[in-house]
Amino acid sequence: MDFFQCIPLREAQEIIAKELTGAIVAFEQVSLVDALGRVAATDIAAIENLPPFSRSTVDGFAVRSADTFGASEAAPSLFTIVGEVLMGQPTDIELRPGQAATIPTGGMLPAGADAVVMLEYAEQPDPHSLLISKMIAPGENVVVKGEDIAYGSIILRRGQKITPAHIGVLAASGVTYVPVRQPVKVAIISTGDELVDIDVPVKAGQIRDVNSYALGALFTGWGCQVTRMGIVRDSFEQFYRALAEAAVTHHMVVISGGSSVGARDFTVKAIDGLGAPGVLFHGIAIKPGKPTIFGMVEGTPIFGLPGHPVAAMTVSDQLVKPAVRLLSGQKNTFQRTRVTARLNRNVASSPGRDDFIGVRLIKEGANNKAAPIFGKSGLIRLMAESDGIMHIPADKSGVYEGEAVEVLLLYDAD
Structure with missing residues (x-):
């Protein structure tokens, strides 16, 4: 399969959604x-019901609201205090016209009462008399039984x-x-003879394995259970064994590196060799992340991501995250947290592909400005310095300074 025959990003997302819809973990x-x-x-x-009884939201006096109609500072309404509601205890008080009861915040509303007058609008000439200087409405300063949560209502929805x-x-x-x-179990396989682990001194021609740590942290933040399978050298046999083990023991496998068409990259061959349907696409019209691979092996999704950290994390955000949501049964698979910002410079783009560019958000009063951070996809600091990612759709040839753009916030919790 020739990855230069790239499919659009939206088509890639649709393929993943089709393959994983209904494939929910236990x-x-x-x-x-x-x-x-x-x-x-x-x-x-x-x-x-919540609350299980009608209760007061203030310290004051429980009354029949109709008895306060016409009350004012010049002509207060007169009530007789017939009892006191105690906190945390039921009450058998039943108010009749012209009667009131002392009640604390959270106290049970007596029978016959439908409102509570706050202390500042009441005066007690003697222990048994009460003057109320304000009209109050039915239900004022009261939470009625079941008002917060009604019996039988759905308080948490599936997904x-x-x-x-x-x-x-x-x-x-x-x-x-x-x-x-259950948490989606994700295996991360890093490939390449040039890779060493982070605790190994780097020799000439070697680089540290950044992606398994960065991607592992990203997936963990999404609620996944991550297994770092270690570094697999450029040997088809070793790679095939590692991939076969990971595909059997995990819900998803992510391969870092090995997605290009170099002679020593074995991802496509291994995925096709492990079982049907095999590789479903190799290459998407996106920058960064063009040589991305996606396949299915006996119900297990497998992603082959570019080795460059920015490309790997960008593709993960656009493709792997929706896959995790589908497997975990979440709703709103492609929903993202976005903010609108004004671009602070012109940015060119190539029509026919979706471009994703890291930006720094600069607050200016009530508005945001987006400052693009340019650099090669192998520079991990680009992601560390970015607050979000600006998406330039495939049908645009760029955006202009001052134009409003949508910025996808990085590391949002949804």
Whole structure:
């Protein structure tokens, strides 16, 4: 397969989506404290109302709101205090017209009451009398039973990534264990005779294995369980064995390097040799990341990424991240966190390919300016210095200074 016959980025994403739709990893039960960042495997419905009783949101006096109509500082309404609601205890008080009850924040609203008057609008001439100098509306300063969460309502939907707010809702609903998708197990294989690990002194002609660490950190941030399979030398037999092992023991395999058409790159041959359907595309119309490979081996997706760090991370963001979301059953597979910024200089692009350029965001008042960071795709510092990535679609020949562009934020949690 000739990678110079590149397919469009959108087509590559569609192929991946087609292959992985429905291929969701198994689920497991985890305790609520361990559920943060995981993906819900089922809908979870509330088994009780929240709050379980109507309660006051302020310190004050529970009343029938109709009894305050016409009340003002000049002509306050007179009430009789018939009791006190105690915090954390039920009450059997039942208010009749003209009656009120002392109530603390969070206290149970007595029967007959439908509002609470704040202390600053009330005056007690004696322990049993109350003057209210403000009209209040039904439901004022009250949260009614089930207003926050109603019994039977869905409080967490299948495919949602669990946030701290979800943890709070689940805790309030008494959920102690949550069914979540297992972490997507990703194997990273680094290839090349020139690579050494980060703790090995570098000799002439050698470079440290950057990608397995950078990509591993990226995938871990997405909630994956990452295995670094180590460095595989330029031997087809060694590479084939490592790939075969990884494909059997993991949900996904990512190969760093070995995606070009050099004589010593074995990725395509190995993927095709391991099982159907094999390589599905080799090459996409994107910069950086043109020689990217994607294939499937007996249900396991395999990505062959360029060895240059910026290219590998850019492709991961555009293709591997959606694949992880599909495998974990997440919704909004291609949704990204974006901000709008004004470009601070002209940037040329080649029509027919999608260009991704790192940018630094500069705050100017309420607006952002985007300053492109140019350099070769082998320079890892480009990603470290970038706040986001500017996308120039394939149908454009560039963007002009002052033009509004969308910037994809790097390392967003979604």
